[in-house]
Amino acid sequence: xxxxxxxxxxxxxxxxxxxxxxxxxxGCIRHGFGGIAPWRHDLHDCGIDTAAKLIxxxxxxxxxxxxxxxxTADGLTVSDAVIDDxxxxxxxxxxxxxxxxxxxxxxxAKDTKDLHGARMAVAHGLHELMIYARPAxxxxxxxxxxxxxxxxxxxxxxxxxxxxxxxELGPGVGAAVDVYHTWWDPNLxxxxxxxxxxxxxxxxxxxxxxxxxxxxxxxxxxxDGVIDLSLIRSYxxxxxxxxxxxxxxxSRDNWWRKDPDDVLETVIRRAKEFV
Amino acid sequence: xxxxxxxxxxxxxxxxxxxxxxxxxxGCIRHGFGGIAPWRHDLHDCGIDTAAKLIxxxxxxxxxxxxxxxxTADGLTVSDAVIDDxxxxxxxxxxxxxxxxxxxxxxxAKDTKDLHGARMAVAHGLHELMIYARPAxxxxxxxxxxxxxxxxxxxxxxxxxxxxxxxELGPGVGAAVDVYHTWWDPNLxxxxxxxxxxxxxxxxxxxxxxxxxxxxxxxxxxxDGVIDLSLIRSYxxxxxxxxxxxxxxxSRDNWWRKDPDDVLETVIRRAKEFV
Numbered sequence: 001x002x003x004x005x006x007x008x009x010x011x012x013x014x015x016x017x018x019x020x021x022x023x024x025x026x027g028c029i030r031h032g033f034g035g036i037a038p039w040r041h042d043l044h045d046c047g048i049d050t051a052a053k054l055i056x057x058x059x060x061x062x063x064x065x066x067x068x069x070x071x072t073a074d075g076l077t078v079s080d081a082v083i084d085d086x087x088x089x090x091x092x093x094x095x096x097x098x099x100x101x102x103x104x105x106x107x108x109a110k111d112t113k114d115l116h117g118a119r120m121a122v123a124h125g126l127h128e129l130m131i132y133a134r135p136a137x138x139x140x141x142x143x144x145x146x147x148x149x150x151x152x153x154x155x156x157x158x159x160x161x162x163x164x165x166x167x168e169l170g171p172g173v174g175a176a177v178d179v180y181h182t183w184w185d186p187n188l189x190x191x192x193x194x195x196x197x198x199x200x201x202x203x204x205x206x207x208x209x210x211x212x213x214x215x216x217x218x219x220x221x222x223x224d225g226v227i228d229l230s231l232i233r234s235y236x237x238x239x240x241x242x243x244x245x246x247x248x249x250x251s252r253d254n255w256w257r258k259d260p261d262d263v264l265e266t267v268i269r270r271a272k273e274f275v
Numbered sequence: 276x277x278x279x280x281x282x283x284x285x286x287x288x289x290x291x292x293x294x295x296x297x298x299x300x301x302g303c304i305r306h307g308f309g310g311i312a313p314w315r316h317d318l319h320d321c322g323i324d325t326a327a328k329l330i331x332x333x334x335x336x337x338x339x340x341x342x343x344x345x346x347t348a349d350g351l352t353v354s355d356a357v358i359d360d361x362x363x364x365x366x367x368x369x370x371x372x373x374x375x376x377x378x379x380x381x382x383x384a385k386d387t388k389d390l391h392g393a394r395m396a397v398a399h400g401l402h403e404l405m406i407y408a409r410p411a412x413x414x415x416x417x418x419x420x421x422x423x424x425x426x427x428x429x430x431x432x433x434x435x436x437x438x439x440x441x442x443e444l445g446p447g448v449g450a451a452v453d454v455y456h457t458w459w460d461p462n463l464x465x466x467x468x469x470x471x472x473x474x475x476x477x478x479x480x481x482x483x484x485x486x487x488x489x490x491x492x493x494x495x496x497x498x499d500g501v502i503d504l505s506l507i508r509s510y511x512x513x514x515x516x517x518x519x520x521x522x523x524x525x526s527r528d529n530w531w532r533k534d535p536d537d538v539l540e541t542v543i544r545r546a547k548e549f550v
Contacts, residue, residue: 108501113501113502113503113506114503115458115459115503119461146422146423147421147422147423147459147460148421148422148423148487148490150458150459151459151483151485151500151501152485152486155459157459157460157461158461160461161461183390183425184390184422184425184426184430184432185422185432186394186432186433186435186436208426210426210427211427211490212423212490215423215486215487215490225426226383226388226426227388228388228389228390231388
């Protein structure tokens with residue numbers, strides 16, 4: 001089904017070099033986006049109360065707050081500081097009325113090569129966090145990251161791992177499915193099906209460029225790469241996902257250098273054509 | 276168990292900017308390597324007959340010929356040209372007495388986004404190839420590639436996919452396990468176990484650097500990155516793998532600029548310490 005702009009959410013990173021949070025909110029309204037997905041530093045720059053007020057008054061939905069996680073930041077034993085910071089992220093997500101708090105779970109602990117240990121630490125950290133987030137009513141969306149980020153950003157790399165974690169952790173935790181991280185996965189369809197509607201908390205789009213010139217900052221606009229976006233959208237919608245479709249593009253040498261109104265217009269046009 | 280140089284094989288790409296095939300052979304002998312793994316273009320540059328003679332007279336084992344595959348080069352229907360080229364690769368692997376012919380299977384077909392179709396084409400191409408390779412007695416080792424290469428180099432990205440392909444294809448086909456491509460995989464141990472000794476045809480080492488500055492040409496020397504190499508070695512050896520341990524490092528800005536004798540000495544020292 002053709003995507004109307006009202007189904008789209010703007011992840012603020014997409015124009016992070018051009019616009020502040022206030023400007024992003026105004027841009028979303030001007031272009032008819034249905035939602036926004038800010039980063040925590042956006043809120044901190046603006047002040048949480050001010051940011052929350054601006055967002056609530058804008059009428060925009062919030063498809064997610066980016067991001068909690070990084071459970072291995074202080075080592076394989078999850079520190080109180082890390083848990084406390086994640087609890088603050090839950091509070092901030094509540095303050096802005098976010099649909100979920102997105103988790104980038106963290107990679108290997110510093111000076112270790114213990115991938116299994118890192119994954120255990122993440123499970124433990126999420127368990128601790130859910131004790132706080134579940135009664136607070138804030139859904140926690142684990143984002144499986146592309147395997148090329150396993151060392152330094154996120155050691156949960158497939159939807160299967162997310163489902164296994166959710167099985168352990170119980171209700172209130174699910175997945176943020178980003179096509180960039182998951183498109184290659186031969187089990188993607190079946191694991192999205194296994195997740196089902198309750199666990200599908202967010203759906204992020206961009207594209208995979210060939211060639212990709214940077215591991216982090218060279219994501220493509222929808223249609224400029226090789227991901228079959230409408231196919232993956234059909235997987236999540238077959239499970240009843242009706243949430244916003246969030247556009248998240250890190251693009252140092254291209255979209256971050258363009259006029260942000262042109263970027264948003266392009267997002268709308270490409271989403272209609274390719275997602 | 277400490278690795279002696281006689282267990283090591285030099286993938287010629289490791290010093291490709293410095294040495295010809297002849298120089299690689301001499302270097303392997305001088306440093307006591309047990310084997311070598313040339314690329315097809317090495318053989319073509321030198322002439323197949325000359326290359327085969329040089330390698331056989333050197334007494335070096337050949338842990339593999341790099342590489343056949345790229346089944347999707349001419350589209351989702353595997354062309355005769357692609358199959359013929361793969362058959363020539365089998366002949367060349369036989370000529371140099373290789374333990375296996377390594378497959379880099381190919382990514383998406385040009386101007387398509389059909390990942391499932393690409394994977395079907397690869398299965399079909401391998402099936403065609405096995406009709407030739409199996410009676411010829413040349414083992415075919417499918418190398419699962421890191422998911423970051425799914426679009427442009429190889430759409431088989433996990434050991435699980437390799438095992439599923441092997442189940443379909445029958446005897447004579449197996450896996451080349453490269454730590455760079457597979458270290459992140461939460462199913463790695465169990466899928467290496469599922470592969471078992473008959474399918475474990477090659478074992479490649481290098482390291483994953485943090486940060487990685489290039490998707491293709493920034494592999495690390497063993498010990499400079501985050502992969503628990505001895506752990507993964509223990510997985511393959513638990514299955515009875517006794518073949519050579521092949522060192523394959525693409526490193527444009529570092530090891531390709533160093534004195535190649537120093538590179539080989541470093542390989543030996545690091546293999547002993549980290550693999």
